[in-house]
Amino acid sequence: MRPETAHDESVPHTHPEPGVDPHAPLPPAARALRVGIGGPVGSGKTALVAALCRAFADELRLGVVTNDIYTTEDADFLRRAGVLDPARIRAVETGCCPHTAIRDDIGANLDAVDDLADTVGPLDLVLVESGGDNLTATFSRGLVDRQIFVVDVAGGDKVPRKGGPGVTAADLLVVNKTDLAPMVGADLSVMDRDARARRGDLPTVFLSITQDPLAHRVAEWIRHELAHHRTAVAAAPPAALPPSVAVPTGSA
Amino acid sequence: MPTSSMLLLLADGRFPAGAHAHSGGLEAAVAAGRVTDLGTLGEFLRGRLATAGLVGAAFAAAAHRAVPTADRAAELGRLDAELDARTAAPALRTVSRRQGRALLRAGRAIWPYAPFGDLPGGAAGPHQPLVFGLLAAAAGLSRTETALAAAHGTVTGAASAGVRLLGLDPYHVQALLIALAGACDTTAADAARAADGPPEELPAAAAPLADIHAEAHVTWEVRLFAS
Amino acid sequence: MRAAARLVARTDGRGRTVLAELRGEPPLLLRQVPGRDGGVTVYVVGGAAGPLAGDDLRLDVEVGRGAVVRVHTVAASVALPGRPGAVSRMRVRASVAEGASLHWLPEQLVAATGCAHLADSRVMVADGGTLLWRDELICGRYGEQPGDVVVRTTVDHAGRPLLRQSLAVGPDVPGWSGPAVLGGAPATGSLLLLDPARPAAPPEVDLGGPVAGTASRERPGAVARLPLAGDAATLWTATAPDADTLRQHLTPRLPGPVPAPT
Ligand SMILES: Nc1nc2c(ncn2[C@@H]2O[C@H](COP(=O)(O)OP(=O)(O)OP(=O)(O)O)[C@@H](O)[C@H]2O)c(=O)[nH]1
Numbered sequence: 026m027r028p029e030t031a032h033d034e035s036v037p038h039t040h041p042e043p044g045v046d047p048h049a050p051l052p053p054a055a056r057a058l059r060v061g062i063g064g065p066v067g068s069g070k071t072a073l074v075a076a077l078c079r080a081f082a083d084e085l086r087l088g089v090v091t092n093d094i095y096t097t098e099d100a101d102f103l104r105r106a107g108v109l110d111p112a113r114i115r116a117v118e119t120g121c122c123p124h125t126a127i128r129d130d131i132g133a134n135l136d137a138v139d140d141l142a143d144t145v146g147p148l149d150l151v152l153v154e155s156g157g158d159n160l161t162a163t164f165s166r167g168l169v170d171r172q173i174f175v176v177d178v179a180g181g182d183k184v185p186r187k188g189g190p191g192v193t194a195a196d197l198l199v200v201n202k203t204d205l206a207p208m209v210g211a212d213l214s215v216m217d218r219d220a221r222a223r224r225g226d227l228p229t230v231f232l233s234i235t236q237d238p239l240a241h242r243v244a245e246w247i248r249h250e251l252a253h254h255r256t257a258v259a260a261a262p263p264a265a266l267p268p269s270v271a272v273p274t275g276s277a
Numbered sequence: 278m279p280t281s282s283m284l285l286l287l288a289d290g291r292f293p294a295g296a297h298a299h300s301g302g303l304e305a306a307v308a309a310g311r312v313t314d315l316g317t318l319g320e321f322l323r324g325r326l327a328t329a330g331l332v333g334a335a336f337a338a339a340a341h342r343a344v345p346t347a348d349r350a351a352e353l354g355r356l357d358a359e360l361d362a363r364t365a366a367p368a369l370r371t372v373s374r375r376q377g378r379a380l381l382r383a384g385r386a387i388w389p390y391a392p393f394g395d396l397p398g399g400a401a402g403p404h405q406p407l408v409f410g411l412l413a414a415a416a417g418l419s420r421t422e423t424a425l426a427a428a429h430g431t432v433t434g435a436a437s438a439g440v441r442l443l444g445l446d447p448y449h450v451q452a453l454l455i456a457l458a459g460a461c462d463t464t465a466a467d468a469a470r471a472a473d474g475p476p477e478e479l480p481a482a483a484a485p486l487a488d489i490h491a492e493a494h495v496t497w498e499v500r501l502f503a504s
Numbered sequence: 505m506r507a508a509a510r511l512v513a514r515t516d517g518r519g520r521t522v523l524a525e526l527r528g529e530p531p532l533l534l535r536q537v538p539g540r541d542g543g544v545t546v547y548v549v550g551g552a553a554g555p556l557a558g559d560d561l562r563l564d565v566e567v568g569r570g571a572v573v574r575v576h577t578v579a580a581s582v583a584l585p586g587r588p589g590a591v592s593r594m595r596v597r598a599s600v601a602e603g604a605s606l607h608w609l610p611e612q613l614v615a616a617t618g619c620a621h622l623a624d625s626r627v628m629v630a631d632g633g634t635l636l637w638r639d640e641l642i643c644g645r646y647g648e649q650p651g652d653v654v655v656r657t658t659v660d661h662a663g664r665p666l667l668r669q670s671l672a673v674g675p676d677v678p679g680w681s682g683p684a685v686l687g688g689a690p691a692t693g694s695l696l697l698l699d700p701a702r703p704a705a706p707p708e709v710d711l712g713g714p715v716a717g718t719a720s721r722e723r724p725g726a727v728a729r730l731p732l733a734g735d736a737a738t739l740w741t742a743t744a745p746d747a748d749t750l751r752q753h754l755t756p757r758l759p760g761p762v763p764a765p766t
């Protein structure tokens with residue numbers, strides 16, 4: 026069983042773009058790449074956010090929006106992780122409906138993203154952590170450009186088989202806490218096989234944040250997606266407003 | 278122009294304007310031990326409808342009325358100042374402007390040619406009822422329909438928060454809303470009528486506990502609802 | 505009964521406040537008492553009990569440039585029922601000029617069972633004017649349910665709306681004693697402080713409600729200190745189990761020279 030290399034040595038990318046320098050200067054009109062991080066309660070979303078903050082500390086201008094039930098402990102956690110100024114974290118209340126806030130009614134999250142840019146200046150990457158939910162929660166494409174779904178082995182090796190939009194459609198599936206696999210009797214090769222069956226060519230990463238506090242392979246994937254995002258943004262002007270469904274004003 | 282379907286769309290709690298994250302003061306009232314069951318929730322909704330509901334609906338109707346006027350921006354500016362003067366609690370002013378901003382985002386995406394640019398409020402955002410009035414006008418609703426959808430929203434949002442916060446039987450809570458329907462119609466009619474008058478005469482129904490609860494709520498470390 | 509009263513204050517050559525006009529008629533009589541620090545203090549002396557439904561009372565107050573006026577009442581006024589279907593009205597119209605100061609600190613308004621009363625105050629404060637304005641409402645005499653009362657307060661500052669609030673209680677008012685409005689408290693009120701020498705105080709709140717761990721005891725009432733939009737004025741708003749507690753809540757503890765609210 027070789028979970029860490031269950032896939033190719035380098036994480037396959039959704040949008041391979043050879044020849045693009047990931048450290049190319051930011052095109053002036055570019056907006057931050059927005060990456061959603063979803064998944065069940067306790068799977069390690071906040072831990073992954075912290076790992077990515079560490080990984081990108083000297084490399085990217087980073088902001089975080091959390092839909093987690095937000096406590097000072099969470100903020101402290103990210104601050105202690107040593108890499109994120111609290112001014113770069115925004116919390117969004119979700120009224121007990123975490124999936125609504127990231128999927129059906131995304132305004133509060135979009136406002137939080139805008140607020141970050143307004144207060145701390147232009148950003149390269151915004152991580153949006155969803156509140157812990159079930160396997161059916163996914164991010165709206167209106168909110169994020171890419172989404173990562175985090176499950177853990179402690180929930181048992183059946184999780185990928187269950188599918189659900191998070192597992193099947195996320196741009197990256199992270200199976201976290203592989204260090205616990207022997208303890209809970211989870212068979213990573215089963216999880217790998219099921220993930221491939223569910224996800225086709227979409228990539229999956231097996232991870233133990235405890236053992237890899239910089240989440241190297243996830244960071245590498247984001248670097249690649251960011252490079253692709255920048256070329257895409259540079260090539261295409263901002264999308265036009267959607268067509269009006271109604272009349273000009275003045276009706277009474 | 279037939280507007281029934283449009284009214285239903287704008288009154289729908291699933292209209293993406295962030296309503297799901299607001300309890301209309303209920304989260305704080307529950308925490309204070311003042312709303313504990315179906316009976317106290319019913320009283321809460323009744324009081325909210327007669328105060329915040331009436332004021333919000335009247336200002337939505339007044340903004341709707343301002344749309345075709347020549348000095349629309351100035352009129353909306355007066356309404357903005359009048360609504361500020363009716364919202365003593367800074368937490369509630371912030372909430373109204375945050376909700377206005379969320380609604381504006383939806384409105385701009387759906388009706389890009391509506392005159393949202395005339396709304397006052399700057400970076401803090403425009404007051405929610407003013408945005409709603411413009412949006413309802415863009416949708417072709419009448420003034421009374423505008424007030425009705427606005428009043429309806431002030432009770433349905435809090436009622437649904439009640440289901441989530443207190444674990445109440447959803448059928449019973451729906452029955453509460455059904456029982457309130459007549460009061461909601463009356464409130465909307467009063468609000469629409471008030472919008473005929475000058476801005477300074479618009480309803481100013483006060484609710485001391487709404488102000489007090491809102492200021493307590495913003496100080497909490499952990500909140501499930503934004504208000 | 506209809507009655508009108510009028511108070512006009514100016515300054516004399518030496519900066520002391522003088523009353524250019526002070527007149528009233530029963531049951532609305534005005535009495536000047538010796539004031540402090542150059543200002544004047546005036547008491548509204550009610551006639552018999554009242555107002556009774558059907559009464560129409562009006563008081564005009566004009567505080568000219570630099571003048572300092574304090575208005576009190578000698579006792580609480582009790583709104584009482586009168587002719588069936590009739591409403592009693594107490595209208596106050598006040599203006600406060602630049603550099604002038606008005607403290608409006610009456611005793612409570614008590615809403616007796618069956619009353620129908622409107623207390624309607626409109627105050628215009630010029631830029632640079634000072635206003636301390638207290639409204640206190642007791643819903644029913646001891647152990648009694650109140651009649652219908654509306655307390656409406658409209659304040660403009662420098663030509664812009666500063667405060668608009670209209671508190672309604674009584675059997676015709678839906679939800680007034682419920683958890684969205686008064687939470688069963690029989691006493692409620694507010695105190696507005698607009699003072700050019702003092703910026704609005706930051707928000708502060710005491711929520712009251714049940715005391716943790718006790719079944720029956722309630723902390724007495726709830727109060728919030730609210731900086732109004734524009735940050736020029738502060739409003740205290742409170743609910744309380746009785747008039748004394750309410751008065752305590754509406755007696756602000758502020759650093760610096762404290763406006764004497766009694
Ligand atoms: N053993 C082990 N524990 C981990 C790993 N990653 C995270 N954890 C722990 O799992 C717990 C939950 O992690 P969080 O990052 O808070 O999970 P979350 O998904 O953000 O949780 P919610 O936001 O509550 O849904 C914490 O105690 C972490 O320390 C890992 O790789 N291995």
Ligand SMILES: [Mg+2]
Binds near residue numbers: 070072093154
């Ligand atoms: Mg988390």
